[in-house]
Amino acid sequence: MENINFLIVGKPNSGKSTFYNTLNSKYLSPAGPVSGLTKSIFENTIKILDINFTFFDTPGLRRKNKINDKDEAKITFEVINLIDKIDVVFLLVDSNENLTKQDLKIAEIVIKRKKILFLVFNKIDLIDDIDKFKNDKKYYFLESYSPAHTINLQFISALSIESVEQILKKVIRACKIKARKISTPKLNNFIRDLLKNQKFPKINKIEVKPKYMVQTDDDYPRFKIFINSSKKVPQSYKRFYENLLRKQFSLLGVPIQLDFIVSKNPYVKNK
Ligand SMILES: Nc1nc2c(ncn2[C@@H]2O[C@H](COP(=O)(O)OP(=O)(O)OP(=O)(O)O)[C@@H](O)[C@H]2O)c(=O)[nH]1
Ligand SMILES: [Mg+2]
Structure with missing residues (x-):
């Protein structure tokens, strides 16, 4: 810089x-x-x-x-x-x-x-x-x-x-x-730990869980998160997830973006 x-x-x-x-x-x-x-x-x-x-x-x-x-x-x-x-x-x-x-x-x-x-x-x-x-x-x-x-x-x-x-x-x-880039293994360790300790909000009675996550190449922290749902996630879910992520990686005072990628079929695993 x-x-x-x-x-x-x-x-x-x-x-x-x-x-x-x-x-x-x-x-x-x-x-x-x-x-x-x-x-x-x-x-x-x-x-x-x-x-x-x-x-x-x-x-x-x-x-x-x-x-x-x-x-x-x-x-x-x-x-x-x-x-x-x-x-x-x-x-x-x-x-x-x-x-x-x-x-x-x-x-x-x-x-x-x-x-x-x-x-x-x-x-x-x-x-x-x-x-x-x-x-x-x-x-x-x-x-x-x-x-x-x-x-x-x-x-x-x-x-x-x-x-x-x-x-x-x-x-x-x-x-x-x-400008930080967080490695894919780090992001997915974060998900693994979350899944052990955290309850996630439900959409249509189904707990919506993250399955896999990567950071994009953009010039600010932007992430793609694959979830086990075929429904678009509401703002409240975004905020919930964003808070956990900001806390874990100290992403404070900067813009970030989360793009949730819904599964076409939630029963088929995304890679
Ligand atoms: N007490 C006090 N007065 C201040 C401070 N900062 C600016 N001022 C006063 O506020 C008035 C306006 O300050 P400017 O810096 O010209 O304000 P500006 O935002 O550039 O104004 P415009 O160019 O008209 O948009 C001046 O009289 C400054 O002395 C401050 O921290 N404390
Ligand atoms: Mg001025």
Whole structure:
């Protein structure tokens, strides 16, 4: 891993340009209290921790129905397209404001495109009880946000980051997890142990068990799992299996995908 493309997005005034300048240790992108200050995409590459990081600062993203300017519509389109070309997205939110539907929509786009997502609560210096705030957010996400294990939560004050390297180390770790290849024997040992100790959810009164599993060649952890059923598995089964897999192989903070392959005839063994 030599290069990491790192995109900063979020609503206007969430602190993107401030964060961008802190990452670059240089005032490259004008920042200030006026909402909508950044009008174009800024880009800069620097070597940190032996990796070429290319940071992108972007104009604040607003809801479609609030945009009536052609230039803003065009740049919003460009920012969303940029997601395809990058490795990591830092989605900044102002800790003093509630998470909006717009924020969640951006998160959804990033997750769908199988990119690493950090949901970043910025301006944490303005919060009274920081520990309570962090715990509340962590609890909320684990309880109420189904892709919680796909994303990374981060709390910062872009104005005064103690250690940029510490944040970038987390990014590098997530990139490494995303690039992991788990051998077929390891995956099938996992299945063997599961079958010994685990009850599986039933579909039409039949316990649906995995029979064989492989990782694909994709650039993120994606698995094919052959099961003893001819029925399509429901979301709840996917989540159940995904949690076991993430736990076993420490696949946290990265997108993964499970493709269940149903047997045409469940009584015939798949190889
Ligand atoms: N207290 C505090 N203020 C911050 C922090 N980060 C940014 N700000 C302030 O928030 C305001 C907006 O910061 P910007 O970095 O310009 O925000 P932006 O997201 O780039 O805004 P747009 O370009 O308009 O989308 C500025 O007045 C910053 O000084 C922070 O961590 N703490
Ligand atoms: Mg800005």
